[in-house]
Amino acid sequence: MKTVYWLQGGGCGGDTYSLLSSDFMDVSELFTTLDLKLLWHPSLCSIDPAAHERLLTDIASGTTPLDILMVEGSIIFGPAGTGMFDTFRGRAKKELCHTLASHARYVVAVGTCAAFGGFGAGHAIEATGLQFTKKKKGGALGREFVSGSGMPVINLAGCPCHHDVIAGALMAVASDVPLELDRFQRPLEWYNTMVHQGCTRNEYHEYRVEESDFGEMGCLFFHMGCAGPLVPGPCNKLLWNRHSSKPRAGVPCFGCTSPDFPKSNPFFHTPNIEGIPLELPKGVNRAHYMVYKGMAAEAAPERLKKRSAKV
Amino acid sequence: MSSETKKIDIPFNRVEGDLEVKVDVTDDTITDAWSCGTMYRGFEAMMTGRGPLDGLVITPRICGICSLTHLNAAAVALDRIAQVTLPDNAIRLRNVALMAETIQSDLRQAVLMYMADFTNHKAYQKHPLFKEAVARYQMLSGSSVVEVIRKTKRLIEIIAIIGGQWPHTSFMVPGGVTSIPYVPKLMQSRLIFNRFLEWYEKKVLGCTIARWQAVTTRKELAQWFEERPEHRDSEVGFFIRFAEKAGLDTYGRGNDHFLCFGNFPLPKDTAVTPRVPGTDQLTTPGFFRETEYLALDAASIKEDITCSWFEQKPVVSHPFDSVTRPYASGNMGKPYSWVKAPRYDGLPAETGPLAEAVMDRVPLFLDLIRNTGATALVRQLARITRPARLLPDMGTWIDELLAHHADPFYTPVKTIPDGQGAGMIQAARGALGHWVTIENSKISNYQVITPTAWNGSPRDGQNQPGPWESALKGTPVKDPDNPVEAGHVIRSFDPCMVCAVHIVKNEK
Ligand code: SF4
Secondary structure (H helix, E strand, O other), X not given: OEEEEEEEOEOOOHHHHHHOOOOOOOHHHHHHHOOEEEEEOOOOOXXXXXXXXXXXXXXXXXXXOEEEEEEEOEEEOOOOOOOOOEEEOOEEHHHHHHHHHHHEEEEEXXXXXXXXXXXXXXXXXXXXXXXXXXXXXXXXXXXXOOOOOOOOOEEEOOOOOOHHHHHHHHHHHHOOOOOOEOOOOOEHHHHOOEOOOOOOOHHHHHOOOEOOOOOOOOEOOOOOOOOOOOOXXXXXXXXXXXXXXXXXXXXXXXXXXXXXXXXXXXXXXOOEEXXXXXXXXXXXXXXXXXXXXXXXXXXXXXXXXXXXXOO | OOOOEEEEEEEOOOOEOOEEEEEEEEOOEEEEEEEEEOEOOOOHHHHOOOOOOOHXXXXXXXXXXXXXXXXXXXXHHHHHHHOOOXXXXXXXXXXXXXXXXXXXXXXXXXXXXXXXXXXOHHHHOOOOOHHHHHHHHOOOOOHHHHHHHHHHXXXXXXXXXXXXXXXXXXXXXXXXXXXXXXXXXXXXXXXXXXXXXXXXXXXXXXXXXXXXXXXXXXXXXXXXXXXXXXXXXXXXXXXXXXXXXXXXXXXXXXXXXXXEEEEEEOOOOOOOOOOOOOOOEEEEEEEEEOOEEEOOXXXXXXEEOXXXXXXXXXXXXXXXHXXXXXXXXXXXXXXXXXXXXXXXXXXXXXXXXXXXXXXXXXXXXXXXXXXXXXXXXXXXXXXXXXXXXXXXXXXXXXXXXXXXXXXXXXXXXXXXXXXXXXXXXXXXXXXEEXXXXXXXXXEEEEEEEOHHHHHOOOOOOOOOOOHHHHXXXXXXXXXXXXXXXXXXXXXXXXXXXXXXXXXXXXXX
């Protein structure tokens, strides 16, 4: 049996609620099948305050082994590095995070706030991720941190992280299956394809049939601020709640798996020069891309121009 | 007789984020309470100066369990500023999604968060229903827990069908919604809905919704109870049996002022009728004081920061004018919370499913309050039975979407003009407001008052306690190390501290 402690820092709880939608398997089955003992989760445990205190002492002294530390939400350092904007029984929660992480075999950052700082990074609350602050390595635990297993923090990016990714990562670490990570420590298993791949608007993108208002069927990249071709992530490949994804429902991808999410430029709008987005799909050559897109728009099939292909 | 007053600090788990309550206990009874939000997330730093639509993406991240509700409030504020009329289908789609979110929240709160406390070994091992409570509500393995996880997860699929995903979609935009769900997907929604409804009637109520709605007094509730074993074995039945034996009908009474912003605007062409005739939304806005129903007046809403860790200028203001700058931390002087004290006409007010039931004049709850007051039991009963009031109308709107499928879902809004708008709606936990000011095509001020800020408010300049601070007074505490009774009271308000943590302006 392996133990799990779920720490909630500065976040919205969205990753917990995402996890509750896990389908293969559902949360309760997942924990029984993997033989995981959930020592603590703020919403899914019911031990009394005194017992929780004892548990923390036992983890800190090594009496209770901690196999997996899951952290949701950012680590808050404000004001002025004190951490007093987020306290647990009068003490800064960042210290609790440090203690738990130094005893864990695996440390998993669930969601973009825990991975990269998310909404509070660069703002008054001085939020950081566990091992990154936005793109900069370091974070709450430091550049060199490795957990008991020798792995650095595993970053399950996303706002929230996709339910199947959280469940999948739990399966992997519970069975000591090594996860290969990218330079932002996101497992390649789920973060080596673009959100773009699998989007039902892809054919519109190919022929540059663009959408410039809501409720249409074209591609959302050129005007509506979609980051699908710019960021890696499993949305569209793994559907959400078994059914859909934001771009499928006409909502642009906001690039929430990226370390610099949320960017400061307005959502729902693509910064561009003369209709060509400033940021081009990952890895393309600007000159080639412009020629290719010009030709593609010319060559677009009628059914797409008429937007008769359903998305 | 001299009695000693003990001071205890109670951290609360199973709420979003962070809440600690300090109470004075004399002769095993709480004599005073201070509610302290221990986390400050400083959201508004990133709202100010951002694009006018950005609230649609950022504010859902205030709270993971009611992210769609924040989206809805943000969208309504922008609808107002753009002065756009929504097509009926957009209203239906928004309402259906919001109902799905509210219902999942009610059931998860009841079973995963509220009834979970009935398995507290130290407090209840001698309770005659303890064994059964453990079998039902043991975390992650109890029969009811497993069922609720499975059933609510399915219900949420309706939101994914409409909006792409849950939580954190942004499919509501000024003018309507971003997509048109196809007919087979709407039919799937109808089937998901049917299954959920069937389960809710069978397992949660133990009877049909129609039978439950016929229970209009405390006496009829007792008759309903005796009528069939299914009624007693349902979640509602078991909850009442356990709670009465544990005494939850004897404490937890708040300040008896109820506030409701109203919710679910009615499409022009619809079979759904308002709860109280004459309003243009399904649930009724208003304020209830003693015996008086007052029409909602948005100008009467003020925030007081006398006891909150914010810069004290101005101390009281309307949310359009509020300035929020964090100031000091730790334990010092009067302030003791990161939550502000919202007041209606100078009074603290309770909000949530019970307030909705009062405002909608639901006879059973009016009768219960007349008899026992708004106790922890009554408040929690209002929550677990609220889906019975929402489900029938939700079904009607899904059917109307199918019937009117060819009609528009979006009214184009080219640009958002400068101006001010408020999005005031009902979240699962109660009254939620977003107050937005757009200047020079950018957000210049964004203020949110959440339901938990109302219910979990600290004291104000008049030293008036917030609703659950009041409700804690008189609550018995048998074991100070395990103050489960205080937990029952606070959880009956369904606290969500993450969203109470105030949205603030960056101090530059
Ligand atoms: S909508 Fe977004 S994800 Fe889909 S094809 Fe266009 S750019 Fe790609």
